[in-house]
Amino acid sequence: MAVVAGVDVGSLCTKTVILDGNGKILSYDIMRSGHYYKGAAEESIENALKSAGLKKGDISYTLGTGYGRGAVAEADAEVTEITCHARGAARLFPEVHTVIDIGGQDSKVIGIGDNGRVTNFVMNDKCAAGTGRFLEVMALALSVDIGEMGDLFFASKEKVDVSSMCTVFAESEVISLFARGHKKADIAAGIAHAIARRIMGMVGQVGLREKVVMSGGVAKNAGVVRAIEERIETSLLVPHEPQIVGAFGAAIIASERMSATIG
Amino acid sequence: MEKVLSKIAEVTSDPYGYVAGLKERKNKKIIGCFPMHVPEEIVHAAGLIPVVIWRGNEPVTWGHAHVPPYDCGITRSFVDDAVRGKLSFMDGFVFHIRQCLQAGEFPFIMERHFKPAYQKILYLPAIYPGDATRDFALKELESFKTSLEDFTGNMISDDSLKKSIEIYNKNRSLMERVYEIRRAKPEILKAKEVMQIVWSGMLMPKEDHNELLAELISGMEEKSITPQKERIKVILVGCLCQTLQFDILDLIEDLGMIVPDDDLYIGSRYFANPVNLNGNPMKALADRYLTKSPLCPTKGVWDIHWGDEAIKRMRDNDAKGIISVRVKYCPPHTCYYPDFRSKMAEEGVTEVMIEMEHEIISLEGVKTRLQSFAETIGGV
Ligand code: SF4
Numbered sequence: 001m002a003v004v005a006g007v008d009v010g011s012l013c014t015k016t017v018i019l020d021g022n023g024k025i026l027s028y029d030i031m032r033s034g035h036y037y038k039g040a041a042e043e044s045i046e047n048a049l050k051s052a053g054l055k056k057g058d059i060s061y062t063l064g065t066g067y068g069r070g071a072v073a074e075a076d077a078e079v080t081e082i083t084c085h086a087r088g089a090a091r092l093f094p095e096v097h098t099v100i101d102i103g104g105q106d107s108k109v110i111g112i113g114d115n116g117r118v119t120n121f122v123m124n125d126k127c128a129a130g131t132g133r134f135l136e137v138m139a140l141a142l143s144v145d146i147g148e149m150g151d152l153f154f155a156s157k158e159k160v161d162v163s164s165m166c167t168v169f170a171e172s173e174v175i176s177l178f179a180r181g182h183k184k185a186d187i188a189a190g191i192a193h194a195i196a197r198r199i200m201g202m203v204g205q206v207g208l209r210e211k212v213v214m215s216g217g218v219a220k221n222a223g224v225v226r227a228i229e230e231r232i233e234t235s236l237l238v239p240h241e242p243q244i245v246g247a248f249g250a251a252i253i254a255s256e257r258m259s260a261t262i263g
Numbered sequence: 264m265e266k267v268l269s270k271i272a273e274v275t276s277d278p279y280g281y282v283a284g285l286k287e288r289k290n291k292k293i294i295g296c297f298p299m300h301v302p303e304e305i306v307h308a309a310g311l312i313p314v315v316i317w318r319g320n321e322p323v324t325w326g327h328a329h330v331p332p333y334d335c336g337i338t339r340s341f342v343d344d345a346v347r348g349k350l351s352f353m354d355g356f357v358f359h360i361r362q363c364l365q366a367g368e369f370p371f372i373m374e375r376h377f378k379p380a381y382q383k384i385l386y387l388p389a390i391y392p393g394d395a396t397r398d399f400a401l402k403e404l405e406s407f408k409t410s411l412e413d414f415t416g417n418m419i420s421d422d423s424l425k426k427s428i429e430i431y432n433k434n435r436s437l438m439e440r441v442y443e444i445r446r447a448k449p450e451i452l453k454a455k456e457v458m459q460i461v462w463s464g465m466l467m468p469k470e471d472h473n474e475l476l477a478e479l480i481s482g483m484e485e486k487s488i489t490p491q492k493e494r495i496k497v498i499l500v501g502c503l504c505q506t507l508q509f510d511i512l513d514l515i516e517d518l519g520m521i522v523p524d525d526d527l528y529i530g531s532r533y534f535a536n537p538v539n540l541n542g543n544p545m546k547a548l549a550d551r552y553l554t555k556s557p558l559c560p561t562k563g564v565w566d567i568h569w570g571d572e573a574i575k576r577m578r579d580n581d582a583k584g585i586i587s588v589r590v591k592y593c594p595p596h597t598c599y600y601p602d603f604r605s606k607m608a609e610e611g612v613t614e615v616m617i618e619m620e621h622e623i624i625s626l627e628g629v630k631t632r633l634q635s636f637a638e639t640i641g642g643v
């Protein structure tokens with residue numbers, strides 16, 4: 001049975017998923033991309049192979065995706081992260097019709113047809129507003145660990161508006177909110193709501209169709225997830241490991257291509 | 264065919280040098296016509312050389328002092344060129360200021376800072392049904408004609424205007440033939456080459472362009488092409504007033520798509536609708552402006568839909584999807600776009616929108632959008 005790999009080289013993190021011939025995840029890896037995408041892809045594949053107890057030669061087909069998809073030296077082909085996130089989400093949740101993916105440097109909303117294929121999408125890649133990088137900068141401004149940001153949301157008691165979504169302006173806004181005496185938790189909740197407002201606009205462009213899956217690293221922030229749910233008045237399905245949905249989708253496509261070759 | 268294409272590429276790679284040289288060679292005055300609705304035939308009949316104003320390929324510098332950064336690319340680039348003295352070979356300008364907010368700024372900027380020898384402001388109406396609109400358009404064109412007569416000191420006769428219209432109509436029919444062959448054999452020209460062919464016609468005297476086109480067409484007719492069946496046909500829509508970055512056109516093809524047809528201004532829109540030569544030529548020119556199709560969002564037409572026209576073009580060409588190119592900060596296109604997009608959704612047509620900016624363009628982001636689009640219509 002053919003073992004395949006999907007490698008998603010994102011601007012912030014690189015993810016690899018290895019599937020066995022039955023489409024079962026054998027292993028996965030998540031690591032920082034750094035500044036050398038080619039090296040990150042190689043290392044991530046190696047890590048995933050190691051956890052699965054496999055070696056390079058065991059992989060029959062590798063598919064690259066993500067912002068740095070062109071840097072996956074091992075790849076037999078490359079497919080965009082939009083197609084891969086859609087495919088990964090549809091395999092995990094067959095009833096999905098909308099995917100919200102917020103990654104390290106961009107965000108996307110993807111419409112999915114009944115056949116599990118992309119129908120339309122919007123993408124914000126103009127700036128880091130509302131992305132993983134944005135949250136990192138905000139966590140620094142709040143002097144909290146990025147992992148704490150989600151919990152802080154639920155401790156909020158007072159509504160605070162963070163109006164700016166520009167990473168630079170929002171940082172100074174956070175500082176001025178502190179100066180006005182607002183609490184960390186309230187500001188963290190304000191940040192989550194600001195992200196949710198922006199995502200709502202993108203969902204409006206694609207058209208909201210349930211079920212809605214959220215993927216990407218920011219889906220690990222329960223505060224942002226809740227804020228988006230409140231805005232779009234729909235509950236979100238969040239996979240156990242939302243960061244690997246793209247790599248998982250890439251591995252699924254790799255698997256399909258292998259079966260097509262084998263006939 | 265190669266000889267013609269390289270001549271065309273030469274003209275479009277340095278429009279400034281070409282037009283300045285043209286002025287010297289022909290010893291005639293050059294009138295810059297702002298895209299998209301100035302009837303160049305009247306300028307031609309006045310014994311002047313009409314040239315359609317273009318977007319330069321350099322970042323805006325001194326021009327920032329005269330135009331806001333939220334104006335579209337051609338607006339900022341044109342003013343910047345003027346400030347930097349790059350348009351000194353132009354003897355005058357014609358602007359249709361009702362076209363959009365940006366176009367309304369030019370006459371004042373130009374008048375205040377550059378004082379061209381000739382300048383005309385056209386105010387062509389939005390298209391409402393009825394004679395009032397037609398009379399209004401005709402009066403505007405009459406006053407345009409009079410202003411050119413005053414400038415040159417020579418009357419423009421109906422006969423000379425008809426002769427000019429004939430030359431322009433000939434150009435339209437030759438361009439139509441180029442597109443007809445392209446639709447049948449889309450591999451014959453690269454999308455970039457097609458845009459260069461149309462653009463060169465906006466810079467060259469039409470008589471010279473007609474000669475080039477005739478030679479090009481015979482080459483295209485003779486050339487046999489092996490169809491590349493695996494390529495996915497797509498239609499390009501939009502991109503008002505200015506050239507689309509050639510890198511984007513190359514990217515479309517690099518990603519396995521092919522463009523058999525378009526509705527771009529520097530594309531099929533420019534040569535659509537020949538002028539009717541029977542009767543009063545001025546009325547005929549007004550009627551051409553008042554033609555609703557191909558729909559232009561600057562004309563205020565609401566009883567036909569741009570989306571329907573685009574979908575028809577897509578289906579007629581057996582294409583699988585539509586790539587909309589929108590110039591950033593173009594209000595007419597931006598305002599129409601949500602309705603366009605809804606029509607695509609209603610009809611189940613796969614469409615992607617690429618926003619094009621004058622200076623900054625993240626080709627990686629454009630690539631991801633176009634590649635995802637190609638994957639969607641290609642069934643990945
Ligand atoms: S591109 Fe749009 S905004 Fe710019 S001049 Fe043309 S119509 Fe006006």
